[in-house]
Amino acid sequence: MILCAQALGWTTNRTPIVSDIDLRIETGEVFCLVGPNGSGKSTLLLLLAGLRRATSGSVRLGDQDLGTFTRREIARRIAIVVQQLETSDRLTVRETVELGRTPWLGPISPFGDNDERIVEEALAKTDIAHLADRRWQTLSGGERQRAHIARALAQQAEILILDEPTNHLDIHHQLSILELVRTLPVTVIMALHDLNQAMGCDRIGVMHQGRLEAVGTPSEVLAEDRIADVFKVAVRPVVDPSKGDSFLRFDLPGRSQAGNRP
Numbered sequence: 001m002i003l004c005a006q007a008l009g010w011t012t013n014r015t016p017i018v019s020d021i022d023l024r025i026e027t028g029e030v031f032c033l034v035g036p037n038g039s040g041k042s043t044l045l046l047l048l049a050g051l052r053r054a055t056s057g058s059v060r061l062g063d064q065d066l067g068t069f070t071r072r073e074i075a076r077r078i079a080i081v082v083q084q085l086e087t088s089d090r091l092t093v094r095e096t097v098e099l100g101r102t103p104w105l106g107p108i109s110p111f112g113d114n115d116e117r118i119v120e121e122a123l124a125k126t127d128i129a130h131l132a133d134r135r136w137q138t139l140s141g142g143e144r145q146r147a148h149i150a151r152a153l154a155q156q157a158e159i160l161i162l163d164e165p166t167n168h169l170d171i172h173h174q175l176s177i178l179e180l181v182r183t184l185p186v187t188v189i190m191a192l193h194d195l196n197q198a199m200g201c202d203r204i205g206v207m208h209q210g211r212l213e214a215v216g217t218p219s220e221v222l223a224e225d226r227i228a229d230v231f232k233v234a235v236r237p238v239v240d241p242s243k244g245d246s247f248l249r250f251d252l253p254g255r256s257q258a259g260n261r262p
């Protein structure tokens, strides 16, 4: 167990946004949060990353309460790509990615060749090496998203928290980022909206109205009736004859599943 939430909650203006979260994240797993808009995924990710302080319960990183770590200590162990991305417009892509090295730098360990190598590697893995000297404000949405993921990779933390990492990405880059995070030797916790992509993760947590409604392997958790209930859709597994596995098809409730629209 690397990260553990116990009775975790966050309330604002007397409104509970996230409640009663009990969750153990195992070392090395790829854990995915799914759930409708406003169900509390981003809030839970911020709590797990120590960027938002719990109003009830606790988060443990290893065997220690997250609240006892300094920001710098947390940043060496947890890298996060948040949903609302902001970066100074004046920075270049390379400078943005270099920010990922900040928790490792200090008076006796200035930015050096090894940091440079790590930054170049992160630029290459996210396919933005050709954009390294471009200014931030000139980037497209997907290029910005990849630069933020590169910054998180450069941080070389053991836990990578990604809030909708495929947001803005074209299908090739969606698949390559998901493949990349699956092959990294780190623990990954991410929010995804695409339930078919979520099926590629080790475990899934379903958020609904601020609570973790279910946690388990994709086949345990993505039962059709639960998806139908939580997401208010009709769902149908379809077998891919070329691979023998199945994917999910969705429709609004009450619509014909045959796909013929009026």
Ligand SMILES: Nc1ncnc2c1ncn2[C@@H]1O[C@H](COP(=O)(O)OP(=O)(O)OP(=O)(O)O)[C@@H](O)[C@H]1O
Binding pocket: 012, 017, 035, 036, 037, 038, 039, 040, 041, 042, 043, 044, 083, 207
């Ligand atoms: N600082 C805040 N003050 C008031 N309400 C908030 C705050 N942060 C989040 N909320 C509310 O809490 C709920 C959960 O928000 P959150 O961003 O965690 O949802 P989400 O599951 O990530 O949604 P999405 O899929 O749209 O990203 C939403 O209704 C949101 O409006």
Ligand SMILES: [Mg+2]
Binding pocket: 041, 042, 043, 083, 163, 191
């Ligand atoms: Mg969110």
